[in-house]
Amino acid sequence: MKYILLFFLVVMGKYMSAQDKPAPRKEKSELGKTKQVRTIKEDPLDNVKVTVKDYKIISFARDTTFLDTTLTIKKEYKYNYLRKDDFELMPFANIGQPYNKLGVSFERKNNYPKLGAKARHFNYAEMEEVNYYNVATPMSDLLFKTTFEQGQLLDALVTFNTSERLNFSIGFEGMRSLGKYQFNQGESGNFKFTSNYVTKNGRYDIRAHIAAQDMTNEENGGLLNPESEFVSKEDNFDEPAKINIRFNNATNKILGKRYFFDHRYKLIKKQKDSSRVEKTSLAIGHQFNYETKFYQFKQTTQNAYFGEALLAVINDKASLKTMYNQVSLDFYNATLGSLQANLSMYSYNYFFNSLFISEDQVVQNQLQGEEIALGANYKKRIGGFMVDGAFKYNLSGDLTGTIIDASASYQINENNKLKASLHSSARMPDFNFLLYQSEYQNYNWQNTANFEKESVNSLAFDLESKTWGNLSANISTINNYTYFAFDPNQTVVEGSENAFIRPFQEANSIEYLKVKYSKEIKVGKFALNNTVMYQNVNQSNKVFNVPQLVTRNTLYFSSDIFKKAMFIQTGFHFKYFTSYAMDAYNPVLGEFYLQNQEKLGGFPMLDFFINAKVQQTRIFLKAEHFNSSFSQQRTYFSAPNYPYRDFVIRFGLVWNFFS
Secondary structure, three states: OHHHHHHHHHHHHHHHHHOOOOOOEEEEOOOOOEEEEOOOEEEOOOOEEEOHHHEEEEOOOOOEEEOOOOOOHHHHHHOOOOOOOOOOEEEOOOOOOOEEEOOOOOOOOOOOOOOOOHHHOOOOOOHHHOOEEEEOOOEEEEEEEEOOOOOEEEEEEEEEEEEOOEEEEEEEEEEEEOOOOOOOOEEEEEEEEEEEEEOOOOOEEEEEEEEEEEEEEEEOOOEOOHHHHHHOOOHHHOOHHHOOEOOOOEEEEEEEEEEEEEEEEEEEEOOOOOOOOOOEEEEEEEEEEEEEEEEEEEEOOOOHHHOOEOOOOEEEEEEEEEEEEEEEEEEEEOOOEEEEEEEEEEEEEEEOOOOEEOOOOEEOOEEEEEEEEEEEEEEEEEOOEEEEEEEEEEEEOOOEEEEEEEEEEEEEEOOEEEEEEEEEEEEOOOHHHHEEOOOEOOOOEEOOOOOOOEEEEEEEEEEEEOOOEEEEEEEEEEEOOEEEEEOOOOOOOOOOHHHHEEEEEOOOOEEEEEEEEEEEEEEOOEEEEEEEEEEEEEEOOOOOOOOOEEEEEEEEEEEEEOOOOEEEEEEEEEEEEOOEOOOEEEOOOOEEEEOOOOOEOOOOEEEEEEEEEEOOEEEEEEEEOHHHHHOOOOOOEEEOOEEOOOOEEEEEEEEEEEO
8 A cells, every 4th residue: 555655645746847848849840840858957058959959879780879768568577577578588586586488589690608607697688788878967767666675676776978089977776575375585786887988089999897697596496286275266275375385495696797898999990971971081999898697506405306415404506707809801992882791719717616426427517618719790770671681600719609690671651561581590409408516416418529519490470560560570490409308318207307307309300380479559548558479389309488479568558647747648458478398497406307297378368557757757557467356266387386476466666767
């Protein structure tokens, strides 16, 4: 109740303050139609008007967008812990926990294997996911959202500059959530500092960031008796906190630190012509990235659920240190296009603290080496076509082979755009597939001699149409698909398969088709937003499972209220996916593993939401999975033994400040 009262106080407080604000000024466009321009700041000395378009966001690929303070249904989809649309993900009961897969993209952005523990990396910002800023005045972005018992989610960013050419940003995302079930707490802290600078003559530019990220979670192993205590809704176990869990003495943790910079110097810089477009340039560049990371699983006493242990107290820790250097030569010509040639060196050290020696195997404690690769990138607009291509070829080293990306897009007209893309890559699987050590006896292996490079070849088509909707189709072929699963050579009783989880490679090819269609239909102030995804897997052995159909439908109403001082959106979300053999979760590895014994899914998820916007503030209120409160049985799971969220009311806001 206190949260609901606070919500209305915030809404009404912003509404009252908005009454004193001047209405947006109106201008005549070139077509003679009246349009609104919201002015953030006006300097009386030079009469310069600053709008949200002067607050630029620059991606790792140097694509530039500007701050968006609107309230749309896409903002509703991204208002979550990950701050991105989670349509292809199935969250666990608490924030900070893993997400099971409903859809997969096999295309790789990185040439080299990662640490592993993929189920714990969903909120870990990789090098390519850090943005840089160029702002007219200091700006802050604040996200707040309630969690599940005794905690909050806060994501705060401040970006500013000392001049037009030197910009900084400082961001921190902190989360703590106790959770509804026993021993289910999650917490994280993600710090990022960025800077970017361009000299006055434009010859030299540099961008850099520092990231420190920490995610810690309690692990309860899932429900001990899901059928009798959860599904049947017994009176004694009607509250989640009363349901028995498997254990209450384990935690796992991801901690990473990264130092990155990327700079260029233009050797040749032809002066801009009357159109203010640079005609020709030649530049040398250098990119540097150093990162340390570890994954740790701790348990105060060993548990037979994971098999026999070497020590009574479990403390597993896998560490990875990497350093990446790339030198490049960048050529640009308005007629010939943009071409980059680069040479890179990647050094890695993946290690444990000791050797593992048993009667039948010796597991080393380190994988260390260097990779040297040659690459090139090309981009050119040819008539209505935009052609883009990149490749990397490994000259020396054992981790990777090649990676090729090529795409061509064509703007048919202002309402329709068509794109075709190709991806081909080959690299070794993540390090925890190749080498792993644990205090649990069966979680020790080394596959460097018998595992081969996992290759992916995919072809994709995308149609973006304002009239007909967006359609994408992707077909991928995967060779040497690598996965975790129960060891079929072992004979165990039901429920103890976690004692024999090991990595495997599939000898046969897998063909994977994914087709996604989205379209919004508007009638007056009402709208129906639809996203449907169809998937099909062709495989000799059942080693890769996804649902055949996933759908999300949102019916909502939008309108200005209070004399246009507030904009409001309210409606219902419906999400559903067909039942399938969902991957199971293993807390020791922080990974999902294959299981074909139990099919889950096939249940609807209904949410009711009310969102509002006052100036640059967006307010969100949602009743999540409210249909669970009147379901006869609780059959909703995110993975075997791990339930999905019960009915809960959560609220929060996103607030931008300008000065």
